[in-house]
Amino acid sequence: METRSYEKYFRQNRLPHLWCPGCGNGIAMKAIVQAIEHKEGWTQDNTIIVSGIGCSSRASGYMDFDTLHTAHGRAIPFATGIKMANPELNVVVITGDGDCTAIGGNHFIHGCRRNVDLTVILFNNNIYGMTGGQASPMTPLGKKATTAPYGSIDRPFDACKLAEAAGATYVARSTAFHVQHLVKMIEDGMDCKGFSFIEAMVQCPTAYGRRNKIGEPAKMMAWMRDNAVMKNAWDKLPDDKKTAEKFPIGLFYKAETETYDSAYHRIQEMAGVTA
Amino acid sequence: MKSEFTLKLERCKGCGICVAFCPKKVLEIDTLGKVVVARPEDCIACGQCELRCPDYAIFVDKLKEAAK
Ligand SMILES: Cc1ncc(C[n+]2csc(CCOP(=O)(O)OP(=O)(O)O)c2C)c(N)n1
Ligand code: SF4
Ligand code: SF4
Ligand code: SF4
Ligand SMILES: [Mg+2]
Numbered sequence: 019m020e021t022r023s024y025e026k027y028f029r030q031n032r033l034p035h036l037w038c039p040g041c042g043n044g045i046a047m048k049a050i051v052q053a054i055e056h057k058e059g060w061t062q063d064n065t066i067i068v069s070g071i072g073c074s075s076r077a078s079g080y081m082d083f084d085t086l087h088t089a090h091g092r093a094i095p096f097a098t099g100i101k102m103a104n105p106e107l108n109v110v111v112i113t114g115d116g117d118c119t120a121i122g123g124n125h126f127i128h129g130c131r132r133n134v135d136l137t138v139i140l141f142n143n144n145i146y147g148m149t150g151g152q153a154s155p156m157t158p159l160g161k162k163a164t165t166a167p168y169g170s171i172d173r174p175f176d177a178c179k180l181a182e183a184a185g186a187t188y189v190a191r192s193t194a195f196h197v198q199h200l201v202k203m204i205e206d207g208m209d210c211k212g213f214s215f216i217e218a219m220v221q222c223p224t225a226y227g228r229r230n231k232i233g234e235p236a237k238m239m240a241w242m243r244d245n246a247v248m249k250n251a252w253d254k255l256p257d258d259k260k261t262a263e264k265f266p267i268g269l270f271y272k273a274e275t276e277t278y279d280s281a282y283h284r285i286q287e288m289a290g291v292t293a
Numbered sequence: 294m295k296s297e298f299t300l301k302l303e304r305c306k307g308c309g310i311c312v313a314f315c316p317k318k319v320l321e322i323d324t325l326g327k328v329v330v331a332r333p334e335d336c337i338a339c340g341q342c343e344l345r346c347p348d349y350a351i352f353v354d355k356l357k358e359a360a361k
Contacts, residue, residue, distance in 0.1 A: 019297065033304060034306070034350075040308030040309070040310055043347070236314065
């Protein structure tokens, strides 16, 4: 067999990864390196992977780029610093639903607001995986968690709507089932100058699936297959067909506006600073 | 046979994703919890197993005509 070309983007001595059997993080991580592979000019030397803390954020440790595994919720501020210091770099952020929308929620909305030129990929498994299954701001209503044994009563965030409202200039969603589509959504986000946000729905069979009796990993992925609706079809779907389980995937929003690093560059010129 | 399988069994965690999404029921999990190609002759080399394996443990290549 010819070795798959994306394998060069993994730190081979760190594989197999430590994620549980059937965890969706492995699928999303491969989708990211395949998207990078498709990007002309993106190399292991000019692409930086930044992650926070969580099972999902462990991904940076397996990826053979310059990588930064930061503090819980703080990946976007670190990534912002990298981009401001060296705008030539391609900066990719990997974060979890807890990392991005709970402890890191403020960093997230302000990163969007400033339109920092980052590609942020949120691995949404609807739970705090690493710490054993506490509810996150993206745990659906009624779903069980260690902190919600009778089902969550906290209304969840739609991180895509949040990103768009806060000012992100590329917003998309896909799932671990729709692998090629996920690669495409990430790739298109990388093409976009500005804050690009991609929500990758992934299964956490251990801390979420089991407690909610959804069944084995393949069942969780079959659920994604059966309930995800492509954006075009979603827009035509009558409201009574948009049942609680159904959700849209695809590109939701795209815009062009000045990025934070170019605005900053303008200010530097006004102030007579030569970078 | 249409395809050639490469398994990296040290990576396989026996999650069953490849088994579940194979349209031809080619794959099984053995008693040691690893993937096994039980019915290679039924494989249509569609690549669905490789596509969704979260551990990059299974690879399928189409056999070229000449190699048959
Ligand atoms: C400041 C701080 N608070 C709390 C924690 C504990 N902690 C580690 S991971 C995590 C949640 C992870 O959830 P998520 O971001 O959804 O990632 P997942 O593990 O689900 O991929 C928490 C609360 C921490 N490491 N640091
Ligand atoms: S706890 Fe969940 S998210 Fe963490 S590795 Fe296991 S399956 Fe994946
Ligand atoms: S999907 Fe991959 S890890 Fe899971 S059983 Fe199949 S080969 Fe093994
Ligand atoms: S290539 Fe297709 S038919 Fe062959 S084992 Fe994989 S999923 Fe099954
Ligand atoms: Mg999570």
